[in-house]
Amino acid sequence: PSEARALAASARTLDELQSILGSYDGCALKLRATQLVFADGNPEADIMLIGEAPGSEEDRQGKPFVGRSGQLLDRMLNAIGLDRTKVYIANTVPWRPPGNRTPTPEEIALCLPFLHRQVELVAPRIIVTLGGPAMQTVFQTTAGILKSRGHWRELTVGNHSAMAIATLHPAYLLRQPLQKHQAWRDMLSIRQKIVSENIL
Numbered sequence: 555p556s557e558a559r560a561l562a563a564s565a566r567t568l569d570e571l572q573s574i575l576g577s578y579d580g581c582a583l584k585l586r587a588t589q590l591v592f593a594d595g596n597p598e599a600d601i602m603l604i605g606e607a608p609g610s611e612e613d614r615q616g617k618p619f620v621g622r623s624g625q626l627l628d629r630m631l632n633a634i635g636l637d638r639t640k641v642y643i644a645n646t647v648p649w650r651p652p653g654n655r656t657p658t659p660e661e662i663a664l665c666l667p668f669l670h671r672q673v674e675l676v677a678p679r680i681i682v683t684l685g686g687p688a689m690q691t692v693f694q695t696t697a698g699i700l701k702s703r704g705h706w707r708e709l710t711v712g713n714h715s716a717m718a719i720a721t722l723h724p725a726y727l728l729r730q731p732l733q734k735h736q737a738w739r740d741m742l743s744i745r746q747k748i749v750s751e752n753i754l
């Protein structure tokens with residue numbers, strides 16, 4: 555991770571960070587992935603979403619959240635007046651884990667300096683994490699997602715501070731549709747924050 559930290563810190567723009575990641579060989583996930591899945595959306599956005607890891611469709615297209623989870627995510631965003639022109643989307647790791655398993659804590663730790671630099675360079679006012687692993691990674695906690703979701707916190711990532719909230723992962727909502735009311739509460743809370751803080 556110290557090599558990753560130095561490399562990440564050397565990136566002055568998101569484009570530089572993307573190309574540095576493209577030639578970084580320190581994470582084994584890269585070896586079995588088709589390509590880097592760096593980000594989607596608007597790099598100038600005030601709202602940044604952080605998911606877990608690319609799946610098969612993302613690995614194929616090189617963009618986060620373009621499969622079934624992504625379609626649900628788009629509907630969740632649309633419901634509160636957002637779309638990909640108004641948010642920036644990244645993942646805790648930018649390569650698909652084999653068989654779409656959850657990335658290991660070691661894999662996440664290796665990629666974390668790059669995610670932190672990505673947050674610094676986007677400098678969003680609001681950060682939304684999707685699902686347990688992203689919440690645990692970004693908030694540096696072992697707490698469970700069902701207890702941690704829905705609460706606003708001030709979050710400092712490197713030299714950048716933002717308001718942050720965790721919600722449920724769309725893939726989880728596809729498997730457990732009865733939990734959608736909780737995610738809906740979180741989306742409304744995000745909407746309220748956007749209005750009260752004059753974001754957008």
Ligand code: URA
Binds near residue numbers: 605608619624725
């Ligand atoms: N799930 C994620 O967490 N991220 C993606 O990019 C796609 C599915």
